Amino acid sequence: xxxxxxxxxxxxxxxxxxxxxxxxxxxxxxxxxxxxxxxxxxxxxxxxxxxxxxxxxxxxxxxxxxxxxxxxxxxxxxxxxxxxxxxxxxxxxxxxxxxxxxxxxxxxxxxxxxxxxxxxxxxxxxxxxxxxxxxxxxxxxxxxxxxxxxxxxxxxxxxxxxxxxxxxxxxxxxxxxxxxxxxxxxxxxxxxxxxxxxxxxxxxxxxxxxxxxxxxxxxxxxxxxxxxxxxxxxxxxxxxxxxxxxxxxxxxxxxxxxxxxxxxxxxxxxxxxxxxxxxxxxxxxxxxxxxxxxxxxxxxxxx
Amino acid sequence: xxxxxxxxxxxxxxxxxxxxxxxxxxxxxxxxxxxxxxxxxxxxxxxxxxxxxxxxxxxxxxxxxxxxxxxxxxxxxxxxxxxxxxxxxxxxxxxxxxxxxxxxxxxxxxxxxxxxxxxxxxxxxxxxxxxxxxxxxxxxxxxxxxxxxxxxxxxxxxxxxxxxxxxxxxxxxxxxxxxxxxxxxxxxxxxxxxxxxxxxxxxxxxxxxxxxxxxxxxxxxxxxxxxxxxxxxxxxxxxxxxxxxxxxxxx
Numbered sequence: 218x219x220x221x222x223x224x225x226x227x228x229x230x231x232x233x234x235x236x237x238x239x240x241x242x243x244x245x246x247x248x249x250x251x252x253x254x255x256x257x258x259x260x261x262x263x264x265x266x267x268x269x270x271x272x273x274x275x276x277x278x279x280x281x282x283x284x285x286x287x288x289x290x291x292x293x294x295x296x297x298x299x300x301x302x303x304x305x306x307x308x309x310x311x312x313x314x315x316x317x318x319x320x321x322x323x324x325x326x327x328x329x330x331x332x333x334x335x336x337x338x339x340x341x342x343x344x345x346x347x348x349x350x351x352x353x354x355x356x357x358x359x360x361x362x363x364x365x366x367x368x369x370x371x372x373x374x375x376x377x378x379x380x381x382x383x384x385x386x387x388x389x390x391x392x393x394x395x396x397x398x399x400x401x402x403x404x405x406x407x408x409x410x411x412x413x414x415x416x417x418x419x420x421x422x423x424x425x426x427x428x429x430x431x432x433x434x435x436x437x438x439x440x441x442x443x444x445x446x447x448x449x450x451x452x453x454x455x456x457x458x459x460x461x462x463x464x465x466x467x468x469x470x471x472x473x474x475x476x477x478x479x480x481x482x483x484x485x486x487x488x489x490x491x492x493x494x495x496x497x498x499x500x501x502x503x504x505x506x507x508x509x510x511x512x513x514x515x516x517x518x519x520x
Numbered sequence: 521x522x523x524x525x526x527x528x529x530x531x532x533x534x535x536x537x538x539x540x541x542x543x544x545x546x547x548x549x550x551x552x553x554x555x556x557x558x559x560x561x562x563x564x565x566x567x568x569x570x571x572x573x574x575x576x577x578x579x580x581x582x583x584x585x586x587x588x589x590x591x592x593x594x595x596x597x598x599x600x601x602x603x604x605x606x607x608x609x610x611x612x613x614x615x616x617x618x619x620x621x622x623x624x625x626x627x628x629x630x631x632x633x634x635x636x637x638x639x640x641x642x643x644x645x646x647x648x649x650x651x652x653x654x655x656x657x658x659x660x661x662x663x664x665x666x667x668x669x670x671x672x673x674x675x676x677x678x679x680x681x682x683x684x685x686x687x688x689x690x691x692x693x694x695x696x697x698x699x700x701x702x703x704x705x706x707x708x709x710x711x712x713x714x715x716x717x718x719x720x721x722x723x724x725x726x727x728x729x730x731x732x733x734x735x736x737x738x739x740x741x742x743x744x745x746x747x748x749x750x751x752x753x754x755x756x757x758x759x760x761x762x763x764x765x766x767x768x769x770x771x
Contacts, residue, residue, distance in 0.1 A: 226530065404618050409579055412612065414675065415603040415632040463595050 220367040222485040223353060224329020230373045231381035234474035235436035237461035238388060241430030243469035245405040246425045247319075249328035250408035254433060255451030258341035261303040262432025262441035262450060263347055269354060280355075284374035285359040288442065295436050300431040307430035310335055313520060336452070343448040351445040354438075375438045384435065385474040388402060388428070392470060397424055405468055443495065457484070457500040462509045466517025476515060479503075507515060523730060526554040527590070528544040529714040530576070530607070530683045535585035541592065544583055545571040547738035553731075555682070558706070558715040562755070563735035569718045570612065572735060573685050577609035578602050589683065599643035602634055608681035612688045612718075614685050615672040618661030625660050625671055629678040645674045666697035673704065685728045697709040702728050726750045 236258055272291040273280040279291040298360045314331055323331075340418045361369035362399045368432060370378075392398035403411040412418050440450055465472025486498045530550040531602055538545040547570045548770075563569050568695055574580040576587045578599030583701060586595045589605050597605060599752060617625050630638040646653035650669050676684055685707070690698040706728045709715050713750045719725035726732060729746035734755065742754050749755050 261722070280720060346650075389615075396631050399624055400631070402620060403617050403628055406619050407614055408615065409599075410611060410614060411628075412599040413579070413603070413609050414629050415600050415679070418598050 221295050221333035221369060222489050223482070224364075224368050224370050224374065226482030227378060227409030227478060228370075228481070230478035231378055231474075232436045232439045232443075232477075233382060233457045233461050233481050234455065234477025235432045235439070236469050237465065237473040237477045238385070239433045240462040241465060241467055241469065241473045242401070242425050242429050244462060246401060246422065247315070247328075249325050249332065250459065251334040252329065252455065253335040253339060254332075254429065254455075255455035256336050256343075257303050257307060257430045257451070258437035258454060259300045259308055259343055259446075259448060259451035260339060260437070261430075262437035262446045263343055263448075264302050265292065265295040265299035265435070265438045266347075266352055266441065267295075268298045277295050280370070282355075282357055285353045286376060287359045287373050289355075292354055292442070296435070297429055299438060300434045303434035303437075304427040305429045306339075307426040310339075310423070311426055311483065321353075340448055340452060343506060347448065349448055351447045352441075353445055354442050367501060373442055374467060377443060379436070381439075381474070384432065385470065388432070388462040388470050391428075397421070401425065402468075425497075453497075456504065457481075460504040460507070463512075464503060464514050466514030468515035469514070472514060472516035498517040523554055523557055525698050526556060528588075529555040529557070530587075530589055530716065532572075532576065533585055535572070535587060535653055536574060536583045537571060537580050537585075538583065539580060541581075541583055545580075545738055547573055547758050548585065549738070549740050551733060551740060553683075553714055553716060555714055556750070557731065558709045558717065558729050558763070560717045560719050560729040560732045561735060562719060562722060562732055565720075566737075567735040568738040569735050570687055570739075573609070573687055573716065574611075574668050577607070577685060579609075579611075593626045603629075603679055603681070606679075606682035608679060608684045608688045608717050610672045610684070612691055614661045614669050616663075616675065618659065620660055621673060621678075622663070623656035623662055625675050626652075626678055629675045632679055636670065641678050641680070645650050645677060648677075649674045660767070665693050666700060669693065669697075670704065673708070674702075677708065681713065683716065684708065685716045685718075687718045689717070689721060690719060690724065698724055714763035722755070724749070 236254065239257065240251065240254050243254065252287040272294060273289070280289040282289055287469055287476065314335055315328060318328055359371040361371050361374060363369050391403060400411065400416045400421050403414065404418055405418055408418055437450065440454070457480050461476040462473050464479060465474070465476035480500055480503055483503060484496050487499045488496050528699055535546055535549045536544045545767055549572060550710050561572065566670055570673050576770050578597065581596055588594060589607055592605060594602060594605055594607065615629065620628065626642045627638070630642055633641060651667055652674060660668065663671060673689070679717050687699050689705070702724050705715060705717065715728065717725055726746045726749060731743065732746050732749045733743040742752065745751065
């Protein structure tokens with residue numbers, strides 16, 4: 218067995234985990250599975266690509282790699298723009314689609330179907346604007362550094378892992394230690410009671426969209442940096458995202474991250490044992506197994 | 521100043537409300553309660569008592585008529601803003617956040633207060649409800665039925681409301697706990713908080729109330745001082761006779 222699978226699994230798992238946090242938050246507060254969440258990853262990646270490209274064109278010095286990394290300052294700056302704009306995109310989709318359906322008290326299945334429609338639209342728009350050709354943030358090649366024990370990782374991969382860990386801790390603190398976090402947990406438990414207590418539910422919903430889509434943008438940029446940027450990158454990650462959100466227990470941020478890592482690692486090790494062509498099936502197997510044997514997930518509580 | 525001289529704390533005028541526009545459950549209720557008064561809303565199952573108070577709290581659509589807090593019209597004020605106007609509501613079931621700790625339940629309610637007053641108000645409530653202060657970090661879902669009700673009342677009092685509305689606080693509690701809850705409500709009322717109490721537990725409610733109103737089929741059919749209403753034949757006919765009918769869902 219190649220120990221490198223551990224590193225590959227952790228890197229993929231942290232991307233899945235960040236995306237799954239968004240899925241789990243929207244699911245627990247808006248009460249529907251948002252199948253358009255993968256598209257927020259892709260849009261985040263493409264917005265960063267466009268902004269970073271524009272910055273590089275305006276100031277070529279911003280493209281010079283920072284230290285050991287493969288990218289210049291154009292990418293971190295573009296990432297901030299992408300997080301903000303992807304959050305804005307989520308709010309726009311909510312205002313145009315989901316918000317209207319909520320106002321009509323639409324059933325869950327209508328919300329889910331609407332999210333399929335939103336996903337198709339968002340994905341096709343990306344393909345229309347940027348074409349289906351894969352794109353890259355940088356053409357620079359990186360040498361993987363030996364970490365001992367047969368493990369190797371590029372500086373970009375280590376940075377992604379560190380960033381994912383910081384973000385998970387930050388979101389967990391936000392949910393457990395701040396007023397808006399308490400409001401979010403209150404709305405997720407009982408929306409009507411939350412409003413009686415003085416929580417502005419609309420504000421909580423806006424926060425959830427901004428947070429979920431912002432994290433999706435980060436995951437998308439990571440995927441773009443470590444693999445490539447493609448219009449279908451969000452769709453390909455959708456099943457692992459849902460597997461992780463459900464395995465972690467809906468509503469649990471640490472659960473989503475831990476489950477993301479489990480899904481990523483399982484995928485990476487499965488590739489070694491059963492072959493790369495089965496990679497995509499792994500998340501599906503995990504999802505089915507969780508639904509059959511522990512539907513409330515790792516950190517969830519039985520209904 | 522006697523009760524009847526005090527200004528009106530909460531009133532409704534021709535209030536029509538219900539989940540469906542063409543099927544109003546509350547069909548034109550005129551109601552008023554004076555500051556510091558404790559009024560119990562009685563009525564048979566399905567009379568619209570819960571819907572009436574939920575409509576005032578902003579949880580059920582009002583089709584016509586008005587609800588006012590003092591002189592301020594609060595009919596179309598969103599539910600989450602009503603607490604800022606001094607109106608607190610304790611729903612009948614699921615009236616605490618079970619996944620949040622006791623302290624977090626109180627902090628959540630304190631969020632509408634200015635920052636400097638939050639800790640002071642929560643400390644005051646721990647003084648008033650010492651049971652809750654034993655383990656503030658305990659998940660509220662682990663509390664007993666009576667403790668949950670106390671937490672729900674404490675949470676409503678965090679903002680020092682002028683009017684407190686409770687929807688059947690005795691539901692599902694043993695007689696001993698009901699007595700405790702009601703005596704706490706009377707103490708709260710004595711501090712000047714106006715209380716509207718929806719109840720099925722007629723005797724216990726009339727024992728602490730100043731006045732009672734009786735809703736029947738969405739209309740206010742009868743009212744009078746609590747002390748005399750207990751022996752009123754109309755109460756027996758309208759209410760006590762229907763007491764043993766199984767409780768309708770959503771009421």
